[in-house]
Amino acid sequence: MGETVAELGEFGMISRIAESIGTDTRGVVTLGIGDDAAVMNLGGATIASVDTMVEGRHYRPEWCGAQEVGRRAAAAAMTDIAAMGGVPRALLVSLAIPSDTPAQWVSELVAGLTEEAAVAGATLAGGDLVAAENTCVSVTALGALPGPGPVTRAGAQVGDVVAIAGRQGWAAAGLTVLSRGFRSPRALVAAYQVPTPPYPSGPEAAAAGATAMIDVSDGLLADLRHLAVASDVLIDVDPDQLPVPDQLLETSSAFNVDPLTWILAGGDDHALVATFPEDAALPAMFSRIGRALGPDTQGAGVAVNGRLWSGRGGHDHFKG
Amino acid sequence: MGETVAELGEFGMISRIAESIGTDTRGVVTLGIGDDAAVMNLGGATIASVDTMVEGRHYRPEWCGAQEVGRRAAAAAMTDIAAMGGVPRALLVSLAIPSDTPAQWVSELVAGLTEEAAVAGATLAGGDLVAAENTCVSVTALGALPGPGPVTRAGAQVGDVVAIAGRQGWAAAGLTVLSRGFRSPRALVAAYQVPTPPYPSGPEAAAAGATAMIDVSDGLLADLRHLAVASDVLIDVDPDQLPVPDQLLETSSAFNVDPLTWILAGGDDHALVATFPEDAALPAMFSRIGRALGPDTQGAGVAVNGRLWSGRGGHDHFKG
Numbered sequence: 001m002g003e004t005v006a007e008l009g010e011f012g013m014i015s016r017i018a019e020s021i022g023t024d025t026r027g028v029v030t031l032g033i034g035d036d037a038a039v040m041n042l043g044g045a046t047i048a049s050v051d052t053m054v055e056g057r058h059y060r061p062e063w064c065g066a067q068e069v070g071r072r073a074a075a076a077a078m079t080d081i082a083a084m085g086g087v088p089r090a091l092l093v094s095l096a097i098p099s100d101t102p103a104q105w106v107s108e109l110v111a112g113l114t115e116e117a118a119v120a121g122a123t124l125a126g127g128d129l130v131a132a133e134n135t136c137v138s139v140t141a142l143g144a145l146p147g148p149g150p151v152t153r154a155g156a157q158v159g160d161v162v163a164i165a166g167r168q169g170w171a172a173a174g175l176t177v178l179s180r181g182f183r184s185p186r187a188l189v190a191a192y193q194v195p196t197p198p199y200p201s202g203p204e205a206a207a208a209g210a211t212a213m214i215d216v217s218d219g220l221l222a223d224l225r226h227l228a229v230a231s232d233v234l235i236d237v238d239p240d241q242l243p244v245p246d247q248l249l250e251t252s253s254a255f256n257v258d259p260l261t262w263i264l265a266g267g268d269d270h271a272l273v274a275t276f277p278e279d280a281a282l283p284a285m286f287s288r289i290g291r292a293l294g295p296d297t298q299g300a301g302v303a304v305n306g307r308l309w310s311g312r313g314g315h316d317h318f319k320g
Numbered sequence: 321m322g323e324t325v326a327e328l329g330e331f332g333m334i335s336r337i338a339e340s341i342g343t344d345t346r347g348v349v350t351l352g353i354g355d356d357a358a359v360m361n362l363g364g365a366t367i368a369s370v371d372t373m374v375e376g377r378h379y380r381p382e383w384c385g386a387q388e389v390g391r392r393a394a395a396a397a398m399t400d401i402a403a404m405g406g407v408p409r410a411l412l413v414s415l416a417i418p419s420d421t422p423a424q425w426v427s428e429l430v431a432g433l434t435e436e437a438a439v440a441g442a443t444l445a446g447g448d449l450v451a452a453e454n455t456c457v458s459v460t461a462l463g464a465l466p467g468p469g470p471v472t473r474a475g476a477q478v479g480d481v482v483a484i485a486g487r488q489g490w491a492a493a494g495l496t497v498l499s500r501g502f503r504s505p506r507a508l509v510a511a512y513q514v515p516t517p518p519y520p521s522g523p524e525a526a527a528a529g530a531t532a533m534i535d536v537s538d539g540l541l542a543d544l545r546h547l548a549v550a551s552d553v554l555i556d557v558d559p560d561q562l563p564v565p566d567q568l569l570e571t572s573s574a575f576n577v578d579p580l581t582w583i584l585a586g587g588d589d590h591a592l593v594a595t596f597p598e599d600a601a602l603p604a605m606f607s608r609i610g611r612a613l614g615p616d617t618q619g620a621g622v623a624v625n626g627r628l629w630s631g632r633g634g635h636d637h638f639k640g
Contacts, residue, residue, distance in 0.1 A: 004421060004423060005420075006419035016423065028410055048445065052448050052458070094370045094414065096372055102325075104322045106336075110337050125349040126368065127370055128458070129337075130378070131374070132454065133374075133376075133453065136458075138414040140414075142368065
């Protein structure tokens with residue numbers, strides 16, 4: 001039967017799928033597999049992304065209530081739309097749940113989906129409900145693309161400024177807190193339970209001339225590396241430009257953790273990172289964290305303070 | 321915690337969700353929860369539907385290979401688009417699978433999705449791949465609406481003709497064959513493994529003035545009842561107008577089954593049933609099977625030869 005998905009890895013499997021599909025000769029899909037979301041021309045410009053949360057893998061029910069699972073799932077799918085420069089407009093949800101799930105749990109999940117949709121200016125449009133052994137929530141986000149075209153992962157140029165919008169490291173800090181059996185600091189736990197992605201910053205970045213963009217779901221360095229490899233540049237991150245918020249600093253010393261671990265390797269906050277031409281005026285929410293260099297000496301990838309990052313600390317759903 | 325989803329039932333849960341969401345005040349979702357697919361105005365007219373298949377619930381791996389699962393999942397989602405009068409254009413897939421799934425299985429599933437997409441004129445645009453305990457394939461179909469508006473379940477009028485396009489009862493017959501440990505007749509087994517929905521008949525029905533339409537996924541009478549209740553009519557089906565194909569007839573006598581059970585209660589073929597004004601010219605693929613009557617004597621619902629159908633034999637994912 002050949003290798004398993006775990007052996008091939010999530011990204012290996014997705015590459016194989018992309019190769020087997022090829023490009024669309026019908027002119028409907030203008031940007032397909034391999035970026036945050038697909039862009040389709042169905043008459044108007046539609047942008048779509050799907051994101052799935054499996055109980056016990058993407059959330060632990062003792063740490064996330066139904067409403068929080070709904071908000072997280074909606075946020076994950078909608079941030080992919082923002083990361084292309086798009087505006088989320090509608091959600092579809094597939095709920096696969098055990099038959100003995102309390103109906104109240106489903107109602108709270110839907111409340112969470114609609115609340116998070118409202119934050120981004122979107123609406124829950126429909127879905128599907130089926131029975132399964134384990135809970136699996138899959139959200140498809142659809143959006144509009146207001147700018148001239150999508151901002152992909154592949155457009156960063158040598159010399160570009162790298163900048164970030166939104167919180168980074170808070171969700172990872174909250175996960176550390178919960179993992180060690182604590183329920184506070186409340187702000188960090190809440191950041192893990194419900195992310196606060198900077199949705200408007202996506203289209204703002206596109207309008208400001210962003211050359212490439214991605215949202216941080218797996219880890220700052222891990223996601224920047226996806227962008228760097230797609231763009232064939234070396235992204236050098238300057239940690240001095242990533243100030244550690246007081247809340248993270250205090251908790252990191254109480255828990256004896258280097259707060260940069262949370263900031264550089266933590267996922268789930270859904271910050272947006274983008275590259276901009278050196279002379280571009282950064283949109284208000286973005287702050288500079290590094291620079292795109294030529295790949296000639298160290299190859300395409302990510303460096304921290306000039307030292308190439310090995311790639312450990314990113315997340316592969318199948319390699320754990 | 322209140323009642324479970326099983327106690328409330330699939331349709332009860334969905335009704336509760338629809339109530340909690342209400343109508344969209346943003347003007348994006350022009351038709352939301354409760355029909356085959358959502359209709360959204362994201363600039364152009366976009367129509368979307370999601371359909372989920374759980375291993376062991378919606379298919380048994382010993383009866384359906386990966387490619388067949390892909391074709392079935394794509395067909396189920398795309399027929400919902402056709403049942404609104406729409407044309408499927410793009411698919412997104414969420415794959416939740418165990419880590420030890422052979423990569424070959426995923427590749428074959430994707431091949432099945434793209435093959436079925438091609439049959440309907442659509443393209444696989446993207447997706448998501450996550451690890452889970454059990455395999456769960458969720459397909460979102462996006463399409464365009466060529467006509468003046470969607471054909472919903474709620475527009476049937478008293479006096480309308482009820483007509484069907486596509487095979488009905490074949491998949492159920494194939495399931496009977498497989499359930500009894502046989503692998504032939506091959507045509508019936510294949511009909512269960514890979515449905516052949518009449519995709520073009522959806523937009524054709526819309527153009528011909530169809531007043532209401534639905535695809536048969538749960539059972540002919542069960543799905544007609546959804547339409548009848550939504551339209552507040554009584555649909556009277558005349559079984560004499562549902563001829564039993566030779567293949568079903570032969571197998572039904574060999575297996576000692578009434579073939580009308582397959583035709584009236586069987587799902588998974590994804591035939592289209594629609595109502596038309598009495599003077600409309602039916603599109604080529606449609607044949608007349610009954611009539612919409614006033615609900616005044618027996619209430620809204622479905623009757624066979626004038627006798628009200630009790631509702632047994634339909635499928636509720638949670639009540640089994």
